[in-house]
Amino acid sequence: MLMLEVKNLNVFYGNVQVLWDVSLNVKEGEIVVLVGANGAGKTTLLNTITGLIQPASGSVTFMGHDITGLPPNEIVELGISYLPEGGRLFPDMSIQENLEMGSFLKKSWVVRKERQEQVFEFFPRLKERRKQLAKTLSGGERQMLAMGRCLMSGPKLCFFDELSYGLAPKLVKESFKMLEMLRDNGLTIFLIEQNVNQSLEIADRAYVLENGRIVSHGTSEELKQSDHVRKAYLGI
Numbered sequence: 001m002l003m004l005e006v007k008n009l010n011v012f013y014g015n016v017q018v019l020w021d022v023s024l025n026v027k028e029g030e031i032v033v034l035v036g037a038n039g040a041g042k043t044t045l046l047n048t049i050t051g052l053i054q055p056a057s058g059s060v061t062f063m064g065h066d067i068t069g070l071p072p073n074e075i076v077e078l079g080i081s082y083l084p085e086g087g088r089l090f091p092d093m094s095i096q097e098n099l100e101m102g103s104f105l106k107k108s109w110v111v112r113k114e115r116q117e118q119v120f121e122f123f124p125r126l127k128e129r130r131k132q133l134a135k136t137l138s139g140g141e142r143q144m145l146a147m148g149r150c151l152m153s154g155p156k157l158c159f160f161d162e163l164s165y166g167l168a169p170k171l172v173k174e175s176f177k178m179l180e181m182l183r184d185n186g187l188t189i190f191l192i193e194q195n196v197n198q199s200l201e202i203a204d205r206a207y208v209l210e211n212g213r214i215v216s217h218g219t220s221e222e223l224k225q226s227d228h229v230r231k232a233y234l235g236i
């Protein structure tokens, strides 16, 4: 089943067009990655899908609902969650408080205790350390907490914007393993990555965004074989 379908999105900042006729889709249970260099328009696309930016034209459909132009809180309540680039955690808040920040919408707030227990089942280390401040956590624990916070709104589809950015390769691997575990437990995942090499290892399919246009897409295996991807992103 198609979970997300993006069709012919055109997006501008003022007079400057940043996304050109972008189309892509995500099926239930997949890990899909959008790769592209800095400035390609990846975050802009994500912000458009999640309702933070209005497209000039095109549409976004999620589980059969046309969500184009809906406010972000309604999109979250329909089941899309979003881990933004950079500053993901509140360093001076405890694990528990950070998780609660992920369930601030009314429908999620009333079930936050149950959701938190679910997160603790996925990541038992967070349960042991629930009172500990986020700034004192190890790199791996921070990643668990960031993912856990994303789960607190009860999403079906989660976007992770540059989850691996700035992490050592070993921690990237660990984080991607966590994503696979979440996918195996029913979450559909959309990654935005500059780490093409490692993200193609876990993704089912991939799209390549260059200067605001999707220039190539296919299974991860197909993209790993593509001359363009090998030269431009894998350095081989």
Ligand SMILES: Nc1ncnc2c1ncn2[C@@H]1O[C@H](COP(=O)(O)OP(=O)(O)O)[C@@H](O)[C@H]1O
Pocket: 013, 018, 036, 037, 038, 039, 040, 041, 042, 043, 044, 045
């Ligand atoms: N709020 C904004 N106003 C104007 N231009 C922006 C804004 N945000 C991003 N841009 C520009 O849009 C382009 C795409 O940016 P972005 O979506 O952040 O790319 P990526 O996430 O792939 O690095 C860049 O040229 C960037 O400078």
Ligand SMILES: [Mg+2]
Pocket: 042, 043, 044, 085, 161
């Ligand atoms: Mg970005």
